[in-house]
Amino acid sequence: MRPFTEVLNELCNNPPDGRGKVTNVALAAAVKARGGDIGHGYISQLRLGVKDNPTCQAIVDLAGALGVHPAVFLGGRRELHPAEQPGWRPTAVSTLFEAVHPPDRGPWSPEEVAASISSSGQFGSISASYIRELLSNTSDNPRLKHILGLADHFGADPAYFLDDDLAARVDSELTDFLALRELGVVEFVTRLAERTGDLSPQARAAAVEGFRQALEVGEGWSFPLNSRRTSADHT
Structure with missing residues (x-):
């Protein structure tokens, strides 16, 4: 940027x-x-x-x-739409907290995000209490480095915090992502990627097919690949 x-x-x-x-x-x-x-x-x-x-x-x-x-x-768009009055998007921070976190845990805490941003050295410091104010909309005027730090932590485009057009596209993608995570797709793909080097092509194909069948019948899915590849994987 x-x-x-x-x-x-x-x-x-x-x-x-x-x-x-x-x-x-x-x-x-x-x-x-x-x-x-x-x-x-x-x-x-x-x-x-x-x-x-x-x-x-x-x-x-x-x-x-x-x-x-x-x-x-x-780093975002320059043109204004007719009668557009952009500003801080009050739902941006809470949306990112809800949607963007590792698949094997719940949302980041304000303390974790504050520590991550402050320790990077790129965006100054931010406190957990101030992040809570942004989450609750009791504060709506963060500084530029706060915005950049939050964007960096969550892997978001900084313009997301100000641009309704961009936010609409991103939020739509996040909605789809949350649905996939609820179905277990995100965890499945993550776990499969972690084990790619340990699995034969046949084992990977079997895992994908088993997951597909589980989704079709509406059953829960438990990732079955808990041990390293054995000779049975080659049969």
């Missing part, structure tokens, strides 16, 4: 509406006209890279003043 300062400078120097370069003072005035409050001094620091961790609301205000979708600052 391109640095925030690079995207902001490009948009100020080449505004999408074809007007001339947008100065820091003019951009601050445009933000204020939209009801925001970002001083031209802070905009200057963002453009110079002195500051690099704006809040979500600041990103939305700057994007709105420049006539672009805020997802552009997160």
